[in-house]
Amino acid sequence: MSDNKLNSDTRERILDVAERQFMAHGYEGASMRMITSEAEVNLAAVNYHFGSKEGLLRDVFRRRLAWLNSERLLVLDALEKQASGAPLKPSQILEAFFGTLLRIGEDESLGGMTFLRLLGRTLTDPAEFIRTFFAKEYAEVLERYKLALFRALPDVPRAEIVWRLHFMLGSMSYAIAGTDILHVITGFEIGEIPYISGQDDNNSSEAKKLSERLLPFLLGGLRAPLPQFADSTTQQQSPPAKTARNKLQEK
Amino acid sequence: MSDNKLNSDTRERILDVAERQFMAHGYEGASMRMITSEAEVNLAAVNYHFGSKEGLLRDVFRRRLAWLNSERLLVLDALEKQASGAPLKPSQILEAFFGTLLRIGEDESLGGMTFLRLLGRTLTDPAEFIRTFFAKEYAEVLERYKLALFRALPDVPRAEIVWRLHFMLGSMSYAIAGTDILHVITGFEIGEIPYISGQDDNNSSEAKKLSERLLPFLLGGLRAPLPQFADSTTQQQSPPAKTARNKLQEK
DNA sequence: TTAGTATTAAAACGAACGTTTGAATAACTC
DNA sequence: GAGTTATTCAAACGTTCGTTTTAATACTAA
Numbered sequence A, B: 001m002s003d004n005k006l007n008s009d010t011r012e013r014i015l016d017v018a019e020r021q022f023m024a025h026g027y028e029g030a031s032m033r034m035i036t037s038e039a040e041v042n043l044a045a046v047n048y049h050f051g052s053k054e055g056l057l058r059d060v061f062r063r064r065l066a067w068l069n070s071e072r073l074l075v076l077d078a079l080e081k082q083a084s085g086a087p088l089k090p091s092q093i094l095e096a097f098f099g100t101l102l103r104i105g106e107d108e109s110l111g112g113m114t115f116l117r118l119l120g121r122t123l124t125d126p127a128e129f130i131r132t133f134f135a136k137e138y139a140e141v142l143e144r145y146k147l148a149l150f151r152a153l154p155d156v157p158r159a160e161i162v163w164r165l166h167f168m169l170g171s172m173s174y175a176i177a178g179t180d181i182l183h184v185i186t187g188f189e190i191g192e193i194p195y196i197s198g199q200d201d202n203n204s205s206e207a208k209k210l211s212e213r214l215l216p217f218l219l220g221g222l223r224a225p226l227p228q229f230a231d232s233t234t235q236q237q238s239p240p241a242k243t244a245r246n247k248l249q250e251k
Numbered sequence C: 001t002t003a004g005t006a007t008t009a010a011a012a013c014g015a016a017c018g019t020t021t022g023a024a025t026a027a028c029t030c
Numbered sequence D: 001g002a003g004t005t006a007t008t009c010a011a012a013c014g015t016t017c018g019t020t021t022t023a024a025t026a027c028t029a030a
Helices: A009-029 A032-038 A045-050 A053-083 A090-106 A112-122 A128-152 A158-177 A181-186 A206-222 A242-249 B009-029 B032-038 B045-050 B053-083 B090-106 B112-122 B128-152 B158-177 B181-186 B206-222 B242-249
Strands: none
Touching: A009 A032, A009 A045, A009 A053, A009 A112, A009 B009, A032 A045, A032 A053, A045 A053, A053 A090, A053 A112, A053 A128, A090 A112, A090 A128, A090 A158, A090 A206, A112 A158, A112 A206, A128 A158, A158 A206, A158 B158, A158 B206, A206 B158, A206 B206, B009 B032, B009 B045, B009 B053, B009 B112, B032 B045, B032 B053, B045 B053, B053 B090, B053 B112, B053 B128, B090 B112, B090 B128, B090 B158, B090 B206, B112 B158, B112 B206, B128 B158, B158 B206
């Protein structure tokens, strides 16, 4: 089990350092020379083990998203089994989706706040290969949760639910990224903002504080009164759920 | 007035192209050679007119944020004068803050959706000089709106308000950036998502649709029930507003 | 017209980038 | 222990980056 450290300790060391450097400087900003020198491995090691810098970033995420994706699906499965056919409550769905994510921040072995921040920042990276990577990586989970929300809010137009899913992802991404301009301005007023107080590993249970505040906010937004659709092109209830699943199959 | 096109048409052309390229490829991803060649100016023109690439990015934003900042302050001033001492409604504050921003997307002369997307993406850029630039550029306006929210929600702990201001900025930033992973997955299901349908200038009034959906969401989140503060370190009402203003003066 | 300033132009600078090469070393297989 | 594969290493590759330099050109003001 733990005796196969011979199975390239180099790989893990590179992944650890890369995770931290990509978080701190972004994908373009973190050079392979910075990464390999801090990891104390040869420059060529990255290309040997990961093929390229893009491959390195992919594996940095795959290492963590494997757990996140399967956990999110497991939790949703459990909830749906427990509900035995009845729609879930929106709060349950959000708790499952975002709570699972934020648990990463509490557990260093899952990546901790470092990975959480990296994820938040990378989700908004404009680079094409990053966006397509995440799209593929998130597709199944997002589709499942989207359908769960459709069932949980049958009276809300589906397009509206998707919009709000957008907004919720944004809140989350921004919050965990911690690049907020508010930090510099009002940072000291609320001393309890986790991700800026210490630089490194005061992680555990600080994500919990974030979770306690983020989830009520998201739930309030999700259940807010619908806009009035004042002008033209009002959208009505969407066609049966089949559509959504079909679109997913296309790619 | 319009006859001083001799005042370096080059400058404006560079700013226009840079705005678009920074939006499309990010700050690091857009090279000066790409920018100057598309703008059909000499490579050295950027350094001549803006000093450096950083200076170019700063001026790209200053050109637009000058209007945004003053407009946001004007609108807030007008509301407060109209209320004559009474606290504003949260919906008024959000409408003023986010509505003003989204109006940029409807007006090409203010930057349009291109600048809006650029702003959303850059707000999450980890580069140090970018963060400090935005912190300085946003300081006054954010402080004013924060205080307005404090007055509008006197029973809500101030730290909680700041948290939710974070979350709202995140929703907005992510929504206008349009790098959303949801695009690729569910993009076609809701055909009305504005910023991906066409590539360029089908802008006007599409930001209006975004605004119609974003504002109710934000308002719902802002007014959501408070978390219960189950465990330790509960925070209570903050000291008088003086504190916040003092912190601002420091820089 | 002339002197002075502002702008543009072509070329090169040094540094940093991601990647590749080919040999040396370590690890494993039979 | 010989043969094979996996990994590490130093060095260099070719490219691109932002910036600077030096000269030519355009514009302004006396």
